[in-house]
Amino acid sequence: MIPPGETIGILGGGQLGRMIALAAAQLGYRCHIYAPEGDPIAADVAAQFTQGAFDDTAALAAFAANCGVVTYEFENVPVAPLAAITPHAPLYPPARALEVAQDRVNEKRFVDALGGRTAPWQAVDSEADLAAAMAAIGTPGILKTRRDGYDGKGQWRIMTAEQGQALDLPDVPLIYEGFVDFFGEFSVILVRGGDGAIAFWDSAHNHHVDGILARSTVPAPAAIAAQVAAARVLAGKVADALDYVGVLTLEFFATDHGPVFNEMAPRVHNSGHWTIEGALTSQFENHVRAICGLPLGATALAARGTVMDNLIGDAAHDWATILSDPANHLHLYGKAAVLPGRKMGHVTRLIL
Structure with missing residues (x-):
């Protein structure tokens, strides 16, 4: 148990970190924000702020050494550097959750293995992959980046195979998903x-x-x-x-x-x-x-x-x-x- 009065480290400085810090203060905790930007909104309501890159393992270790526990407010924190945190403070949720959620193909495979129902999907790394995915799944569908997309960013609706063939694919791993008929x-x-x-x-x-x-x-x-x-x-x-x-x-x-x-x-x-x-x-x-x-x-x-x-x-x-x-x-x-x-x-x- 981390008792009130201790410091909670938060990776990320956006509105979710801000609202976590406000709730933590109500319970008597101090919060320490770690973020790459210089003036994050979460730091406005926190006791401490460290500006540092998410891949700076020395800075992450120093940050964690001053925290009783560390959490994160968004899922695009690089996973590998987080190993610098755990010798100094527990990290919750666990890094494995980030590994699954950061990659849409990993996420789909993980949920499929647990018996969940997902939209039909295929990984896409080339124009040939996209053509094969459209042939197998059909159109319309949605082409998405496997990583980093949110709020509709990094997504392309494909209504016909011809539209898909005309796309200039970004040079990043992608996933093609069939449309789901939902209400x-x-x-x-x-x-x-x-x-x-x-x-x-x-x-x-x-x-x-x-x-x-x-x-x-x-x-x-x-x-x-x-x-x-x-x-x-x-x-x-x-x-x-x-x-x-x-x-x-x-x-x-x-x-x-x-x-x-x-x-x-x-x-x-x-x-x-x-x-x-x-x-x-x-x-x-x-x-x-x-x-x-x-x-x-x-x-x-x-x-x-x-x-x-x-x-x-x-x-x-x-x-x-x-x-x-x-x-x-x-x-x-x-x-x-x-x-x-x-x-x-x-x-x-x-x-x-």
Whole structure:
């Protein structure tokens, strides 16, 4: 157990790290942010900040030596340099979770082996591979980079084989996935303690615009909620197979034939922001509890339901209008530059 008063190291300086640090402070912990950028928003609410590259093993070791436990706020931290951390402090979630989640082919193989249902897929490393994948799976489909893509980035919709043949492929490993005929999207967010205990939050119905999450609604419609139990079984298998500690998110398509796994995130997740006001214990607090070895908090709804809307780009300028409704809970992340497609904050409303 890492007692309150100790320091939690957080790799990454974005809004997820910021919200983890806020939850940690409530429990009496200090947070130390490690990030390559010079002025990360998470550092605004943390006790310490170290600027360093994620592949600088000497800097990582020095950082970890001043922490009781280390976690991360996004899944694209290079795995190999993390070996410099573990002689000094435990790392949760484990690095194995990053190895799986960082590569879409590894992720699909991992979930397939656990009996999960995924979209039909094939690895693509050449034009010939893409042609073979389109022939085997059919079109339409989606070509994705195996690594680093998020919020719709690094993805190309291919409606016909001719369109695929005309693509100028990037010189990176790719994956081709067949389209899934779905009527809704939802996420399963769980927290797993070091003792193997697992707790789930209610699953949100997620609505995306241009590949970016726009709204999460809890509870989900009945047709989606009916598929949550089966999705939780897979999520539990994933967590157990990874010997996971912390908050884990799996995203699913709801289809006429049951849930289809889309992707996983070994961290707190945008579709769980509603839990700050909408659950008895937020995903951020329970992440801190889990990685520090504390008892997990209750995950039940704090109201009949919650709606969470992301504030994308210029939408953050509407803060005065948002606050004019006393029922709104506004969260602004403190980002200096307002850019199209950039998540600047979110707002939640409880359904009483």
